[in-house]
Amino acid sequence: MKLQLLLSAGLALAGSLIKVPDTHYKGHDELVEYGVNAIAELYNSTHLDKCGKCLSALQLGKTIALQNDKVIPEILIKLCEKYHWEEFCTVEYQGFNFGVASKGAHIANVLTLIDPTGIDGEYLCYYQVRKSCPLPPTPKYNLTGWWPEKPKNLSLPKSDGETFNVVHLSDFHVDLRYQVGGEANCTGGYHMCCVDALHNGPAYKANYTDIVLPAQKYGSYDCDIPQILLEDSLANVAKIGQNLSFEFGIFTGDMVSHDIDSWFSLAKIIESEEDVYYNMKKYLGDIPIYSTFGNHDSFPYAQQAQNRSGFLGEFIWNAQLSADLWKDYGWIDEETQAEAIHTYGSYAVNTKRGLRVISLDSNLWYQPNYYNYWNMTDPDTSGLMKWLVDELVDAEKKGIRVWIMAHVPTGGGTGNAMPHQTEVIRQIVDRFAPETIVALFFGHTHEDQFNVYYAGNGTDNSLENALTVGWISQSVTPLHNYNPSWRYYEVDTKTFEIVNSINYYAQLNKTFEYDIDKPELSNSTTFPHITYPPRKPDDKLDWIFEYSARDVYDPDHKWPKSAPLNATFWHNAIQYIVNNKTGREDYLRYEYRESPFVPDGSSPEYIKNMYCYFSSGTVPAVYECQKRQNITKEIWI
Ligand SMILES: *[C@@H]1O[C@H](CO)[C@@H](O)[C@H](O)[C@H]1NC(C)=O
Ligand SMILES: *[C@@H]1O[C@H](CO)[C@@H](O)[C@H](O)[C@H]1NC(C)=O
Ligand SMILES: *[C@@H]1O[C@H](CO)[C@@H](O)[C@H](O)[C@H]1NC(C)=O
Ligand SMILES: *[C@@H]1O[C@H](CO)[C@@H](O)[C@H](O)[C@H]1NC(C)=O
Secondary structure, eight states: OHHHHHHHHHHHTTTSOOOOOTTTTOSHHHHHHHHHHHHHHHHHOSSSOHHHHHHHHHHHHHHHHHHOTTHHHHHHHHHHHHHTOOSOHHHHHOSEETTEEOHHHHHHHHHHHSOTTSHHHHHHHHHTTTTOSOOOOOOOOOOGGGSOOOOTTOOOOOOOSOEEEEEEEOOOOBOTTBOTTSBSSOOSSSSOSSBTTOOSSSTTOSSOBOOSSBOOTTOOTTSOBOHHHHHHHHHHHHHHHTTTOOOEEEEOSOOBOSOOGGGOOHHHHHHHHHHHHHHHHHHHTTSOEEEOOOTTSSSSTTOOOOGGGTOGGGTHHHHHHHHHHHHHTTSSOHHHHHHHHHTTTOEEEEOTTSOEEEEOOGGGGBTTOGGGGSSTTSTTSSSHHHHHHHHHHHHHHHTOOEEEEOSSOSSTTOOOBOHHHHHHHHHHHHHHTTTTEEEEEEOSSSSOEEEEEESTTSOOOOGGGEEEEEEEOOOSSOTTTOOOEEEEEEEETTTOOEEEEEEEEEOGGGGOSSOTTOGGGGTTOBSSSOOOSOOOTTOOOOEEEEEEHHHHHSTTOOSOTTSOSOHHHHHHHHHHHHHOHHHHHHHHHHHTTTOTTOOOOOSHHHHHHHHHHHTOSSHHHHHHHHHHTTOSSOOOO
């Protein structure tokens, strides 16, 4: 009764603090019970709209977390069960998993930090609680104090027509539990298919019969990759590289499979990361590989705390482990190793030809990382952005040109980045491109994509405004519905501009014993007694040349041979893809690497969405473009 009164009082004062009395509810169990009941009250409240409910819940969560953060995971588990948020509530939110903090504990950490009713709370409610608050306007940051005024005399270096080659790899997602003959068309939630115990039908069927679609030896379209595909793709890179002498490689992240949290442990993540680094070294030899973390390469999934938050210690193992391996494999030196450990695994290297490659951990701008909702009025809670700017100022002073690489694109078709952080990156790109920043490189989407960054606030997408390019690499993993693929760049030795992008792929379905249109062939099989599927002796992946960007997006060879594939080239490519049927069909075929699942993409709405993704370097720019184009249906590609 007392609780009810207290709650009603709290709710009536929506927007002001809900007080949890220290004395009465101090006991652990009482506090859990109080939290669950109070949130349930909020759910049912008639006084508050859904944004008010969400903000009040955060406020309440903060009050409780400050009193005893250990109860938060328990409250989340109970609420998750009550409201059926997830399939496996305990594993999802438990405080500790194999001795390290799990998602619930990090939510508790973040609750203690955030301003629950300011923009921190509004963004959280928009992105993490089903858009229950409207998206707040992107904060206006004045960063001019971060850098000197742009020098007037900056000029672009001159090409002498020579090139060298660089390989770009992305998104392996090796699944250490991949089971040939397992269910490649599994149902029931967010686990990866092709692993033991997942079925078409109820998640945990008692018997292992009736595999609808058997997991294939080299991989399946709805699964992450078996070890053999990891090694086969790298063997192909090495083979093609024999004649091309790759000088270095960039790897834009995601080593670990998509099984998130519930079936994961820190040990599994470490094992996957070591496996991928080890095999890159094994197959590619002395070529330095500059790496970055994907959203799957952390534990718990996508989480990474900032130094100033006080919680970095729980994540430092990752930068430590990776930087040690990168150094041991001869990819970076000792000084860079030390830097990477102190910068969330981010670092800058100067290649022997004098290009600076800056690798950034994009978990610090990825929406599912709860820590990114802390103190959003500050443009740089992590310090990563200022560190990047210092590297760029130094490069500009010395006439060094820069490539920036990270996992999650800042714009384009994912919309997965935090708007406020991409706004900071926009200002940085606007200040330092095209003279110092040559290009940016990403992965994450699994699709073969790109985006153009335009000068100013990014809304004037005219040819003169095209500034630089985001090269978004396709994945090796076929998930969801792509053929495995990789690319290399021909790079100008003087300007470090990309002169061409050459793509290789393997038609995965060629290795399938059973046609995917005829799943009934699998009916006689019993799992796990796998005498099945039998393999044809010539069953192997056939890696072949797919396309060159210069040939496909400039079919009439109008672009001068001597000109690089810079922002102006890609600005023209946007018009070609959006306005020309052949251009569009080619783009879609290559985006999916000629898999059986290439989308149609010919509806006006689809084309307008594509246009916005191609021409937006930031998340707010995507939203603005969608408004300008009167898009009624968002199609995230
Ligand atoms: C996958 O399973 C669903 C039923 O869950 C079925 O409708 C679909 O046809 C199957 N697809 C393939 C390719 O086997
Ligand atoms: C971007 O700049 C243009 C003109 O320079 C202005 O009209 C527009 O409102 C600006 N948009 C944003 C979001 O700042
Ligand atoms: C791209 O290259 C062309 C040809 O060299 C040049 O005219 C154009 O200004 C360049 N664009 C950018 C954004 O650097
Ligand atoms: C694989 O898929 C492609 C694209 O749909 C198709 O053209 C090809 O015939 C398929 N190959 C096999 C062996 O099924």
